[in-house]
Amino acid sequence: MARLKIILMYPNFKWIDKWENRTMWQLHPYNLCLLSAMIEQKYDVKIVDANIDNLAKEEFIELIKAEKPDIICVSVLTNEYSESGLIAAKIAKEINPNIKLIFGGVAARSDPEPIIKCQYIDFVIFGEGEYVLKELCDHFNGDTELPKKGILYKKEDKIINLGRADFIKNLDEIPFPSYHKVDFMKYATKIQRESVDRPRDIPYAHILTSRGCPFNCCFCQVGTISGKIPRCRSPENIIAEIEGLIKDYGIKALILDDDNLLINRDRAKKIFELMIKKDFKLKWIAIALAAYKLDEELIDLMKLSGCQYVDIAIESGVERVLKDIIHKPVNLEYAKRMSHKIKEVGIDLAANFVIGFPGETWDEIRQTIKFAEELDADYTKIFIATPFPNTELYRLAKEKGYLKNDYGKAVWAEGYIETEEFRPQDLKILRAYEWDRLNFSNPKKKKKIAKMMDISESRLNEIRKETLKEISP
Numbered sequence: 001m002a003r004l005k006i007i008l009m010y011p012n013f014k015w016i017d018k019w020e021n022r023t024m025w026q027l028h029p030y031n032l033c034l035l036s037a038m039i040e041q042k043y044d045v046k047i048v049d050a051n052i053d054n055l056a057k058e059e060f061i062e063l064i065k066a067e068k069p070d071i072i073c074v075s076v077l078t079n080e081y082s083e084s085g086l087i088a089a090k091i092a093k094e095i096n097p098n099i100k101l102i103f104g105g106v107a108a109r110s111d112p113e114p115i116i117k118c119q120y121i122d123f124v125i126f127g128e129g130e131y132v133l134k135e136l137c138d139h140f141n142g143d144t145e146l147p148k149k150g151i152l153y154k155k156e157d158k159i160i161n162l163g164r165a166d167f168i169k170n171l172d173e174i175p176f177p178s179y180h181k182v183d184f185m186k187y188a189t190k191i192q193r194e195s196v197d198r199p200r201d202i203p204y205a206h207i208l209t210s211r212g213c214p215f216n217c218c219f220c221q222v223g224t225i226s227g228k229i230p231r232c233r234s235p236e237n238i239i240a241e242i243e244g245l246i247k248d249y250g251i252k253a254l255i256l257d258d259d260n261l262l263i264n265r266d267r268a269k270k271i272f273e274l275m276i277k278k279d280f281k282l283k284w285i286a287i288a289l290a291a292y293k294l295d296e297e298l299i300d301l302m303k304l305s306g307c308q309y310v311d312i313a314i315e316s317g318v319e320r321v322l323k324d325i326i327h328k329p330v331n332l333e334y335a336k337r338m339s340h341k342i343k344e345v346g347i348d349l350a351a352n353f354v355i356g357f358p359g360e361t362w363d364e365i366r367q368t369i370k371f372a373e374e375l376d377a378d379y380t381k382i383f384i385a386t387p388f389p390n391t392e393l394y395r396l397a398k399e400k401g402y403l404k405n406d407y408g409k410a411v412w413a414e415g416y417i418e419t420e421e422f423r424p425q426d427l428k429i430l431r432a433y434e435w436d437r438l439n440f441s442n443p444k445k446k447k448k449i450a451k452m453m454d455i456s457e458s459r460l461n462e463i464r465k466e467t468l469k470e471i472s473p
Helices: 030-039 057-067 079-095 106-110 130-140 184-188 222-226 235-249 265-278 296-304 319-326 332-344 362-375 392-399 424-440 443-453 457-469
Strands: 005-010 044-049 071-076 100-105 123-125 151-155 158-161 204-207 253-256 283-290 307-315 348-355 379-384
Touching: 005 030, 005 057, 030 044, 030 071, 030 130, 044 057, 057 079, 071 079, 071 106, 071 130, 079 100, 079 106, 100 106, 100 130, 106 222, 123 130, 184 235, 204 235, 235 265, 265 296, 296 307, 296 332, 307 332, 319 362, 332 348, 332 362, 348 362, 348 424, 362 379, 362 424, 379 424, 424 443, 424 457, 443 457
Parallel strands: 005 044, 005 071, 071 100, 100 123, 204 253, 253 283, 283 307, 307 348, 348 379
Antiparallel strands: 123 151, 151 158
């Protein structure tokens, strides 16, 4: 019996008309390579990244005709890109209606019902996909029944929802990503965009050390996607993966893509201590760290272990907004102290703020900008609150009648919430000009940001002009 041929893929986000000239996302193949590691011993697996390769639809058609897969598994990062996965499914089914189309990823975990309604999708994986995908493939191979949990499918024109898959308790049991299935250096040497979040050297890799979040930030999907109970890989397991990446690919830098790197202080401390002991000399960065989980000893260890840059999530400069609307346990004075310590030891610092929540006043939005100015991070990011499906923010905005009628059609950065206090265009203008003022009014800071982004000051000025130009009518 011939082995099943399976394609694991990211679709090209530019297949969506509104993203054709705007999207900058180029995903690391971490998730696809994790899935491959679960099934490649038994099945013929090919990874297709139509996004990084910028495959035209015609090229994807030719690929499907040449490969003749039995199963295609489409993974999509976020809800606004779901349509690209549906386009991939349509193309494949029109070539061969017998191909099994499985849809997974963050979009499927957070809002699976609209996806399974698509006539071209056979199954949606609802929850963490490593074991569910393996069970599905074994079912198609004739070895097992359908999974008992974790999928949606259609039967006699009815949608069958078997519920979310159980969260994987022991993450150390999952094999390391199968990077041999891709041209790893294509990802490891490519900086996807000019950003302070860039890796600090090449080649580089991404690592995820935990899943789940116990906090209840109103705008966040992580609790829905990964659960409220944090599950952490052991320090030894993480170090073993890093050692493999150094040995196999010579990586010089890491991006720790974690929502809760510091959720367990003793674990975080041991990770940093092992990195120091192993003398990896890796330049690593962490995105969206919880400021309230930092302390001076951890910051010192982070610096000694090679940390070059952290991005801390503060969100608001107003205690009421943090407590009553966002539900984030940030102590603003403590955040200031930790920010000062981070800069003092020589780690580059960015700080995240979000404006435009239902119930937030215009004066409170201005107070957040004032706090950001007082914090004086090396770089300040300002986001507009975005009501993703199945979040408290979405439910609140809809309940109050604040959700714009074109929700889901506009570009996310332009905002969807309109209240008695502000309109989306007000937030868009404020965000752009305050971002420019906070980051570039001081020539010394401007020079520092150019260095953080690894670009010239003249190129930085071009980015500023392009950004401000976007808010023009």
